[in-house]
Amino acid sequence: MRVSNTLSGKKEEFTPQDDEVKMYVCGVTPYDDAHIGHAMSYIIFDFIRRYLRFRGYKVKYVQNVTDIDDKIINRANERGISPRELAEQYTSSFHEDMETLNIMPPDVEPRATEMIPDIIKVVEGLVEKGYAYAAGGSVYFRVRNDADYGQLSHRSLESMMAGARIEVGEEKEHPMDFVLWKASKPGEPAWDSPWGQGRPGWHIECSAMSLKYLGETLDIHGGGQDLIFPHHENEIAQSESFTGVKPFVRYWLHNGLLQLGQEKMSKSLGNLITIKEALAKYSADAIRIFVLSSHYRSPLTYSEEALEAAERGAERLQLAARRKFAGEKTDKQIDIEAYRSKFIEAMEDDFNTPQALAALFDLTWDINKLSDEGYFVLDAQQFLLELADILGLVVSEEQSFEAKLKVESIVASLPILDKNRDIRIILFKQLSEQFEQSSFPALVKVASTTQEYALHVATIHEHIAKSAKYEDIKGTLRALSNTAAANIGSYSELRVQLRQVKQWQSADEIRAKMGELGIILEDTPNGTVVRYKTQLQS
RNA sequence: GGCGACGUAGCCAAGUGGAUAAGGCGGGGGUCUGCAAAACCCCUAUUCGGCGGUUCGAAUCCGCCCGUCGCCUCCA
Numbered sequence: 001m002r003v004s005n006t007l008s009g010k011k012e013e014f015t016p017q018d019d020e021v022k023m024y025v026c027g028v029t030p031y032d033d034a035h036i037g038h039a040m041s042y043i044i045f046d047f048i049r050r051y052l053r054f055r056g057y058k059v060k061y062v063q064n065v066t067d068i069d070d071k072i073i074n075r076a077n078e079r080g081i082s083p084r085e086l087a088e089q090y091t092s093s094f095h096e097d098m099e100t101l102n103i104m105p106p107d108v109e110p111r112a113t114e115m116i117p118d119i120i121k122v123v124e125g126l127v128e129k130g131y132a133y134a135a136g137g138s139v140y141f142r143v144r145n146d147a148d149y150g151q152l153s154h155r156s157l158e159s160m161m162a163g164a165r166i167e168v169g170e171e172k173e174h175p176m177d178f179v180l181w182k183a184s185k186p187g188e189p190a191w192d193s194p195w196g197q198g199r200p201g202w203h204i205e206c207s208a209m210s211l212k213y214l215g216e217t218l219d220i221h222g223g224g225q226d227l228i229f230p231h232h233e234n235e236i237a238q239s240e241s242f243t244g245v246k247p248f249v250r251y252w253l254h255n256g257l258l259q260l261g262q263e264k265m266s267k268s269l270g271n272l273i274t275i276k277e278a279l280a281k282y283s284a285d286a287i288r289i290f291v292l293s294s295h296y297r298s299p300l301t302y303s304e305e306a307l308e309a310a311e312r313g314a315e316r317l318q319l320a321a322r323r324k325f326a327g328e329k330t331d332k333q334i335d336i337e338a339y340r341s342k343f344i345e346a347m348e349d350d351f352n353t354p355q356a357l358a359a360l361f362d363l364t365w366d367i368n369k370l371s372d373e374g375y376f377v378l379d380a381q382q383f384l385l386e387l388a389d390i391l392g393l394v395v396s397e398e399q400s401f402e403a404k405l406k407v408e409s410i411v412a413s414l415p416i417l418d419k420n421r422d423i424r425i426i427l428f429k430q431l432s433e434q435f436e437q438s439s440f441p442a443l444v445k446v447a448s449t450t451q452e453y454a455l456h457v458a459t460i461h462e463h464i465a466k467s468a469k470y471e472d473i474k475g476t477l478r479a480l481s482n483t484a485a486a487n488i489g490s491y492s493e494l495r496v497q498l499r500q501v502k503q504w505q506s507a508d509e510i511r512a513k514m515g516e517l518g519i520i521l522e523d524t525p526n527g528t529v530v531r532y533k534t535q536l537q538s
Numbered sequence: 539g540g541c542g543a544c545g546u547a548g549c550c551a552a553g554u555g556g557a558u559a560a561g562g563c564g565g566g567g568g569u570c571u572g573c574a575a576a577a578c579c580c581c582u583a584u585u586c587g588g589c590g591g592u593u594c595g596a597a598u599c600c601g602c603c604c605g606u607c608g609c610c611u612c613c614a
Contacts, residue, residue: 009542026614034614041614071612153609159540160610202612224614225543231613256543257608266613293562294551298544299607306550309563316562319576346552354552358561368577372570504572511574522575529576 001055001348004297006228006252007152011350014251020058022214023049024249026206026223026231027109029066030090031075034097035272036287036302037224037258037265043288044255044296045222046103047392051347054390062213063106064206065091067113068199073188083189084113097275101284102392108213112205116191119200119208122242123180123193131241135171137183137196143176146237152252153229178234180204203234210248211239221249225257225297226264256299265302273302285318285393286311292353292391313361314393320364321384321395324526327374334370334380339363343387353391360387411464417480420517421457424450424487427513431494434506442494449487456480488519492528495521 001014016022025045028034045061052059067087076086091111098105112119123139126132132141143149143157150156160176179201184190190197210218216239223232232252239248258265265272278287290310294300339359346355363384371377388395428450437443456479463473491510498507511521518533 028614038614153541155541155610225608226613229609255614257614259607264608289562303550305563309550313562323576352552355560358552361561372578499572502572508573520575523571524576
């Protein structure tokens with residue numbers, strides 16, 4: 001397996017120190033909802049982690065949460081809440097996003113505020129060794145004492161100075177010196193330290209955390225390319241100076257940045273789309289396929305067209321993986337090993353996911369073709385799911401339409417529920433006026449399930465009106481979901497009966513109305529199949 | 539100004555010296571089907587930003603030019 005290492009600027013053979021790969025990825029500063037640039041980065045390190053596991057390595061994955069920082073303090077002040085509350089709120093929002101995107105949680109997820117004693121220990125050590133100095137209640141790292149400074153970003157101290165956008169802090173000995181421990185102003189969160197009240201600088205937490213949970217030398221350290229300088233450069237400086245052990249990191253992996261229009265998507269530019277916004281429009285698999293479609297080191301531009309295309313691709317995989325087949329023929333078989341080789345070969349070469357994904361699509365074609373011809377393809381379908389899983393794609397059967405609604409967006413989606421209820425009732429009325437219940441047994445079922453469905457929607461309205469919490473309506477939501485599924489089933493059943501007696505117009509009416517609700521009824525040689533459109537529409 | 543990346547079909551995007559330039563999306567035609575959808579079949583880049591050079595041979599290496607982006611300041 002070969003990986004690109006930012007440190008050497010080359011592709012190198014990947015050989016971890018031992019069976020357990022020590023992997024550290026920079027986490028978020030939770031002061032706002034995460035955007036899809038974050039999604040991209042964490043999806044990338046998620047499939048890298050999954051692939052390493054597939055290759056038989058154990059992986060210990062550590063990812064920090066920077067829960068104390070200027071931006072958190074400022075935002076908390078604006079909102080009139082404590083920095084801790086703000087950080088808590090957005091950390092759990094981030095966790096929700098990660099879970100929905102099928103990103104595996106870190107093995108350890110330390111928070112900066114829980115690491116203060118460890119951080120102070122590292123800062124003290126750096127001062128003792130002459131790599132840092134206290135000034136005005138803060139502590140700075142002395143870059144001139146680090147001969148290797150600039151090794152990761154491939155710049156010299158002189159060339160950094162040439163950039164000239166450097167504020168010369170009066171306290172600093174050298175303009176490039178960076179803060180390890182920051183003296184706090186009155187009213188700011190602060191911890192006691194040998195230098196007075198203060199809080200950790202930005203870079204130091206990662207050094208302290210990785211040292212504590214992964215040891216002096218990590219196998220993989222990941223993050224976005226925007227972190228190379230100064231963040232990761234400074235991490236190397238701190239860690240190697242403190243431990244005296246080199247290298248701090250054996251393989252530095254950096255993902256390309258997500259662009260929106262002509263610019264990088266970033267919090268400071270304000271040109272961002274949050275993960276929640278994206279998930280309201282596209283499935284987790286679609287977002288992942290969008291990311292997998294280009295190499296992780298290349299920049300990627302967000303566009304509705306690209307996400308739309310990814311969504312279609314996700315559907316294609318899903319349909320092939322779960323299509324029902326009646327074929328028994330086995331004299332022609334899909335060469336699963338060939339696909340496995342193609343997939344592995346692609347991933348071994350610096351995680352070439354576009355090629356790996358192509359292997360999945362080729363397999364999809366094979367499955368569809370042989371299945372159409374009446375062959376047994378279950379093993380190939382299972383293999384498709386296996387490969388998809390390594391990339392972190394779910395490719396699962398859709399839950400019922402309503403079950404996809406996110407807890408947070410229940411209120412926002414009430415109009416959708418209403419529309420669904422109304423359409424179902426109208427449709428039922430039309431049908432019952434047209435046909436005798438006795439001639440179509442399924443019509444009786446449609447009556448009861450439609451009524452039940454409408455009842456549940458009304459109940460949810462009542463709960464929301466009384467500003468109930470999620471816990472209170474969880475049961476009703478589950479019931480709604482089940483009823484919706486039963487209701488869809490009964491309409492589908494009725495449609496089958498109508499088709500048997502060639503009542504095409506009514507059958508088509510049912511299909512059209514269901515289509516409006518995001519439900520697709522497909523007639524296949526094996527019967528009518530219910531599918532759900534991946535995109536919700538209001 | 540310094541450092542780095544990129545420019546491949548209508549769109550997204552692999553391929554980094556050799557045999558027909560992956561794959562996805564879109565578009566056109568066809569098969570199947572009551573219709574629709576899905577699926578399958580055929581077509582959709584004689585050519586890889588431009589100009590030179592190296593080579594038996596280049597999208598792939600070298601030079602110049604044009605264009606785009608990132609980092610150098612908080613950022614995944």
